[in-house]
Amino acid sequence: MNALTPTLTAPTVTSGPLPASRKIWRAGTRHPDVRVPMREISVHPTAGEPPVTVYDSSGPYTDEAVATDIAAGLARTRRDWTLAAGDVEDYEGRAVRPEDNGVTSDAKRVPAFPVAHAPLRAKDGKAVTQLAYARAGIVTPEMEFVAIRENLGREQAKAQLERDGHPFSATIPDFITPEWVRDEVASGRAIIPANINHPELEPMAIGRNFLVKINANIGNSAVTSSMAEEVEKMVWSIRWGADTVMDLSTGRNIHDIREWIIRNAPVPIGTVPLYQALEKVDGIAENLTWEVYRDTLIEQAEQGVDYFTIHAGVRLRHIPLTVERVTGIVSRGGSIMAKWCLHHHEESFLYEHFEEICDICRMYDVSFSLGDGLRPGSIADANDKAQFAELETLGELTQIAWGKDCQVMIEGPGHVPMHKIKENVDLQMKVCGEAPFYTLGPLVTDIAPGYDHITSGIGAAMIGWFGTAMLCYVTPKEHLGLPDRDDVKIGVITYKIAAHAADLAKGHPASQLRDDALSRARFEFRWEDQFNLSLDPETARSLHDETLPKEAHKTAHFCSMCGPKFCSMKISHDIRAEAQKEGMEEMARKYRAGGDLYMPANAAGEAAE
């Protein structure tokens, strides 16, 4: 980069397939260069079952056939798709400035990413957003990619499973076509966050008629963490199933850490540009200006950030509504903007300049994640006037963004007791024209710091069922400290549970296949299959092995929970064996045919009835 460039040590990341898994690819038909990755989990031959195919957001890191190189970045496959549309041009982007990385001494300087790419932008007058294309009736390669990805197992399911579930107002198709994806995007009910400068991306969709997605937050803070840790956290979080990753870095080296992350990210990367803008003015909120903020948006859009959290809904008039709250304003972005508004006694510059922000986003297809700066930070503040007043403003801004062909989702709370969760979804849909909802938890109680992945996992599962399209994870460190790699994993697995539980309850056609495969493995004592089909095979195996570590116990018809004599599943098998001998099918047939209840001739003691 310049004379100060330190020696480069590219970070190492976790790679290699998950147990019993291999990467498979499904090709597009409209766009034959679309290749959609999935993970195939094989089961033991005794099962007599096909492998189980699952959604795979982990990128090339779990593909044995690909040698990834963090210092080179991932393959830039999407670039050809973007160029083929003919609506973009490359140009000499904004030069990186020292303040982009904060005031950083040489010793603490993160190396610049070794490869520079000239950014793309829309040609003058062109809109390059997925929304613009969808409205024009165009099925982009991204849309076909998403259709194949979401369809996962639906053909198989159709033969095996009846539709089940209670989807509220969601309308979930039996089978997903690229045209249906286009229509969902055109309506604003779904977004495909895909900056044209993030060609490493494997596209995905966020919308309530799609599978429920989860986001993992990473990012250093002024207090701790480094570039290598953050890149590994990104790779690690998608390994366990994060669908998007937000880089919420706030400390030094913010530009360079982001570059390393994006160049190696197969998932959409979101940011809160305000954080970097604040670093540029030395952390003094009142010194923020539209110019500094605007410059940051362009800097990040050129890097390839896929969605921006913009807290444009925090207006001067809303601030008095927070005065009597138990926990005030708990969004970092929201509190910064509130401080700015109050100090200047002026309307938020984000609100004032929202149309210009849209113009920038439109040029690169950066999606909006309209931030809920006034979300409740405690049960006491849930669903209050401040929160819902901001939501009204977010509804207004959604219309403005849609008017500019920009993709939009809406952020939601926070801390909400169970009985107040559904109101959040219903109101958001109404006020924001069905733009996808993206919530943080919510936490259903405040009394368990250290376990807020669980307090929020409860709320997340419920709000996902009710119609939230993406769930932002919460780790055990919430309220207490910066999550490390272990915390990230626990957060991701907890939210995969919540999202999957929501998919089941909504009745996504193929979602139960994995549950059924795992349950069959459990019933048949295929321990290895049970581990491999689980969300976290490593943990399942290690908890099993704590008491019964021997290999022989991997085929045992019991575990240490109940021991052999009391294993209900073992006894169930004895029952079935006995039933076959005695003609259980015959019994069952009689029972079903007879209308009356089956009772063998030698049954004693009818008196008790």
Place this chain on the structure above:
Amino acid sequence: MNALTPTLTAPTVTSGPLPASRKIWRAGTRHPDVRVPMREISVHPTAGEPPVTVYDSSGPYTDEAVATDIAAGLARTRRDWTLAAGDVEDYEGRAVRPEDNGVTSDAKRVPAFPVAHAPLRAKDGKAVTQLAYARAGIVTPEMEFVAIRENLGREQAKAQLERDGHPFSATIPDFITPEWVRDEVASGRAIIPANINHPELEPMAIGRNFLVKINANIGNSAVTSSMAEEVEKMVWSIRWGADTVMDLSTGRNIHDIREWIIRNAPVPIGTVPLYQALEKVDGIAENLTWEVYRDTLIEQAEQGVDYFTIHAGVRLRHIPLTVERVTGIVSRGGSIMAKWCLHHHEESFLYEHFEEICDICRMYDVSFSLGDGLRPGSIADANDKAQFAELETLGELTQIAWGKDCQVMIEGPGHVPMHKIKENVDLQMKVCGEAPFYTLGPLVTDIAPGYDHITSGIGAAMIGWFGTAMLCYVTPKEHLGLPDRDDVKIGVITYKIAAHAADLAKGHPASQLRDDALSRARFEFRWEDQFNLSLDPETARSLHDETLPKEAHKTAHFCSMCGPKFCSMKISHDIRAEAQKEGMEEMARKYRAGGDLYMPANAAGEAAE
């Protein structure tokens, strides 16, 4: 005991108060010898707030003023109450036989509990159940104890909080009187499990108009665990909030381990007598007889077991309904009984002899926990014919038990996707005449072994909200192995979260006080208070200290999650300070009074609206 008695080493258990906590007592008025324990958590003087009083199921182990001795057992306070009623007699109980402890070599023999107590039973013709007394219009000391215990904070709450919540069909009073408790018990909507031979008990109630309770399962298996571990698990689980404990031991020493547990348990102890009966017939289900089972009931009733899980709902006619299930029969008791029925082609001896079982329970006031032997063990099997056919039988048995003045609750599933949870509660209430529901989870997906405390915590919170009275915990080891001490703690804390979230959503009058106190502590950076008010102060503190261990950081106005510049709570305080300077109250007043939205004169850019 005899020549074989091994040297006694009484186990040590965890004792001492939780951080910043002390035991306080509230005395009865009707029964002055009733002293109800509560835990008072003090907060920092700068808070200017009274201490927070919380429900306390931990017994004398957390009372600095009491020196507990495991080899002596807890004080037998309730014995006087039972004797005072004049309806009981003591007698020479059943002698302990070698088979009560299984076939145990001397080396593996657990020492007998050092103190022997003659059992009590009802005098001929008397019913000594809480239900019988309630129906007779009598307010027992147990009922007054429960009223005081449940009232916790309601007077304080009345002044502070508006009623909130959505209780479905629950009717939760502003204030709980002993008479109201009596009426709930008389109606069968609540039970007070309290064997007259468990005088060490601090009474508690289970019913949907009371606080939601949780149960922790402990118990050795044939494969692992010892007496000392199980006693510690009992003490450990109530330390973190378990309201009842089930001893599900199935291996050797089953009688003696139970004796050690009960004599040291201030909470109701439940068992599944079938497990011990099966051990007495060497684990061969088909060799079970009514006589062996009956003998086991008496043995355990004399020891003081407070509730029995009885799988009398598994009838011969139900078994064919399980044939096509994905996971067959997953209840240990259910599968044992099914095997017996099928082998003999006879109706279940539990069903046949249910009235006699009631006669035994009535004599000691052992409550029924009517077991759901056919609960679903996978998402695929949820709410199926087998499950609901058994529920109908449980409804029948409830009426029989009530006819005998016996207290009854009903066990429920298991594995249920979110959209099918409410049906379970609604149907149970209807079919079982509103007898309390007691569910295991339910797990809302099958795909996360190793995290089933979380998959089930989601279902537990929801089913608690819908009306389940007690939630049986699930630990991370579910499906994988026998839980150890750490697993027990994680299971209990997860279920305290679920139960508390349910209480909040139902609108229990005082339930939000603790959330609010903790949230205020959080907002005011009273870190120690935040830790101390949490369900698990140790974990909260240690997660905080992982990144910021210094004592100075316990007063810092930030944590490592966001760092000082980005701490929204810190900024919120700046905002409030600024607002005071600028007259925020005045702004707020104008806003509220004006009807129209507040907009200062110097606000620019109205155009953007």
